[in-house]
Amino acid sequence: MSEDKKKSRWLWPLGITATGLTGAVVVLLRGCWHNKMSWPVSAQGYTYQVCLGCGIKRLFDEKAFRAYGPYRYDLNRLIAWDRGRQQESYQRPA
Ligand SMILES: [Zn+2]
Structure with missing residues (x-):
């Protein structure tokens, strides 16, 4: 297991969170x-x-x-x- 693979595993969900943050906040505030x-x-x-x-x-x-x-x-x-x-x-x- 290389160090790079471990890093990419963590960066993947972080990238989704960043791009989807604005939409996620709207969903949380409104509920739906x-x-x-x-x-x-x-x-x-x-x-x-x-x-x-x-x-x-x-x-x-x-x-x-x-x-x-x-x-x-x-x-x-x-x-x-x-x-x-x-x-x-x-x-x-x-
Ligand atoms: Zn609704």
Whole structure:
């Protein structure tokens, strides 16, 4: 067993840690990537999806059939965000 082989064994996982550190930190902070979303659910006049991994919610546009807006754990905050967004577009001149 040469000294070089021992070194490379240790350097390999270290290299992965360094390159994947930024992503790993995001995963640790958030807990998951929200890449497994439920089917759209309707409540309080809004349609939203729920992350199957952590339970975070996101508004869902039924006409465009895609999710939009920020991720929030509280549906009321999503509704507040959507109402604020609509008011903004009303105030803008066409
Ligand atoms: Zn999630």
